[in-house]
Amino acid sequence: MLELNKLTARYPEQELCFSLQAPAGAITALIGPSGAGKSTLLSMLAGFSKITSGDLRFDGRDLLPLAPAQRPITTLFQDNNLFWHMTVYQNIAIGLSPSLRLSPQQDAEVMTAARQLGIESLLARKPATLSGGQQQRVGLARCLARRQPVLLLDEPFSALDPALRFELLELLRQQTDRLGLTVLLVTHHPDEAARIADGLAFVYNGTIWESGNGELLSAPRTPELSAYLGG
Numbered sequence: 075m076l077e078l079n080k081l082t083a084r085y086p087e088q089e090l091c092f093s094l095q096a097p098a099g100a101i102t103a104l105i106g107p108s109g110a111g112k113s114t115l116l117s118m119l120a121g122f123s124k125i126t127s128g129d130l131r132f133d134g135r136d137l138l139p140l141a142p143a144q145r146p147i148t149t150l151f152q153d154n155n156l157f158w159h160m161t162v163y164q165n166i167a168i169g170l171s172p173s174l175r176l177s178p179q180q181d182a183e184v185m186t187a188a189r190q191l192g193i194e195s196l197l198a199r200k201p202a203t204l205s206g207g208q209q210q211r212v213g214l215a216r217c218l219a220r221r222q223p224v225l226l227l228d229e230p231f232s233a234l235d236p237a238l239r240f241e242l243l244e245l246l247r248q249q250t251d252r253l254g255l256t257v258l259l260v261t262h263h264p265d266e267a268a269r270i271a272d273g274l275a276f277v278y279n280g281t282i283w284e285s286g287n288g289e290l291l292s293a294p295r296t297p298e299l300s301a302y303l304g305g
């Protein structure tokens with residue numbers, strides 16, 4: 075369980091303050107208008123944004139003293155950060171070893187992640203020769219190979235067409251269940267998110283304005299969520 079208790083980042087123009095519980099084995103979708111604070115929330119969790127006050131724990135362990143690389147967290151952004159001069163294999167492997175000198179155990183992790191995402195046949199290719207969907211599979215494989223229990227995804231599939239986006243969300247669903255991951259997924263597609271997510275959190279004005287399950291979309295409790303959904 076990832077627990078945020080009044081986790082706060084104060085900027086001159088705005089204060090962001092989040093309280094949330096994200097269980098293991100579940101996908102929590104973060105929706106909300108542009109500028110609401112969704113990306114900053116992920117950055118606060120990953121350790122890239124300065125925290126002013128509050129509490130952040132994973133399975134009871136205080137994460138705030140830990141540097142980004144020490145946190146049990148891995149992040150996938152829309153721009154998947156692939157290295158264009160490296161092969162797919164190396165792009166996954168670099169998540170485990172920056173020097174690319176892998177132990178047999180780490181090599182097995184890379185192969186397992188590639189198999190799970192259906193990109194085994196692409197391991198020798200360079201990212202530029204892959205489709206957008208295949209590139210995002212490589213990005214996701216790198217995250218999974220790192221075997222961190224918390225996965226943060228910032229609109230990872232938004233550049234893809236709807237069918238492909240849904241295919242990757244399904245894949246994410248399978249891996250979340252199989253590995254018992256705690257997943258936070260920022261998305262601009264609330265309806266799709268509701269199909270695969272266990273919980274939804276509506277981020278508005280630097281805080282979690284409303285949260286619940288998919289019913290939130292059919293029966294919003296606040297005018298702000300209703301307006302966001304176009305109601």
Ligand SMILES: Nc1ncnc2c1ncn2[C@@H]1O[C@H](COP(=O)(O)OP(=O)(O)OP(=O)(O)O)[C@@H](O)[C@H]1O
Binds near residue numbers: 085090106111
């Ligand atoms: N480093 C920073 N310095 C100042 N303000 C910041 C900083 N980081 C975030 N903010 C504040 O947080 C707000 C939220 O921005 P953020 O990018 O997280 O929104 P978002 O919901 O992810 O939007 P989008 O959907 O467009 O990506 C910004 O408008 C800004 O006020």
